[in-house]
Amino acid sequence: MSLIRYQSPLFDDLSMSKRDRLLIHFILMLMSVMCSVNSTIAIAEPLAITLAAEDSWPPFADEVGRGISHNIIRHAFELVDVDVSTIVVPYARGLIMTERGSVDGVFNVTREQSTIDRFVFGNEPLFTVTASFFFAKEYPSLANDKWQLPAKSSIGIVNGYEYGDEFLVLVEKLKLQVITVNSQRQLINLLLVGRIDSAIMYDLVADVYIKQMGVSNDIKAKFNNHTSEIFVAFSKLNPQSKHLSQLLDKGLLTLQKQGKYNQLLLPSNE
Template structure:
């Protein structure tokens, strides 16, 4: 039964043939069904291209930002920012080099804690707003200093320890070339610190908050000290170029971070232990 009986009655007065009556009845029924379908779509259909669950690769050795338990400042900020858009975050905790590779291949939607610089902009999609800013320094053994005022005065041929696949600023490759530095690459902050302690390297480049966390945990914060700055990084969540929704996700993260800063939650999440 079609609901528009009154309207049909008027049409019957104007059209006396059975064919005209049939056509008019069918027209009203089609209009009724179309109107109902459009209303249902507007109520129930999700926003176009809006993912609800995303998978991110999170590094396992960068406390207090991201640790092996899937906890830290970066986790809190990213989850809270995406929550503003009703997007749930599923994090896979892996070594940083593997996290980068997974994002590049499209195995995950993005990767935690990437410095935005020339080398990474070629590989990933970035939003406008960093998660936070982090400063990195050259660290030396207190009893075996570098005898340099800044990084450009480091003695030529010095042995410098870094973490595999980490970014150390656009100037770092030129610094290595100019000062003829010998680079030793390891997987964790603890390995860097141990190499310093046993004299296998002359200095290590570490992000300051990460260094403080690990030196204190290892009980050697009086033996290994900062010498001078290396660089300051804007740290981002980088999105896979293999994901067609990467730009959408970057915008959602920007909006979420802006909302957190506006309502005061950002600073609380950044400073929480």
């Protein structure tokens, strides 16, 4: 019997079929790689977020969407490929919109116990500000610090603002009458006519309004209420909030390393 084997047409057909399968497998692998590349490109596209911006806190944020806070936030997020849009609203409304998830975040928020419970914060503040007790020249006070205020004094504040963790303790201890209004301008007017004994206002913001109203000789800060680190507060309903706060931290630190941060703190950088 001969040991020589002859190729048959069937063997050729099977070989072609195998090559076809290899070709199909290669095409599928190529398509998978292309899909992966497209997915990577999509992920690399800048994030787009919307923040609520307060409308009456110059020089940090004004009614037309300008100010120090806008500049710092925009530049910091640009460094980490995040596009920011802002909606200018009253501060209290911005807080509510963020809590409801209507926007991704709100500025300018003090990180204290009352806000930590409601929002997500990063580690790096936008800046630090001080708030003081202001008095009218016509209605002076003998107190030299907030704990010396007369019991049952009337104190004006702005709706929705944070005044430090000690404020509620102060109100309770001295039985203060807290009068809430919607703006610093209203507080100044109430001081001028003697409707309130004192008002707590953030110093740089109060300076803007006092100058605009021409009452620099009539309204003065006397002693400190608190010092606040000011942040962007992100919505707890947004699963990306922690990531966004970390990106903002990174952007802020980069601005500082580049030497641009202090320049952005100047009101002239509108």
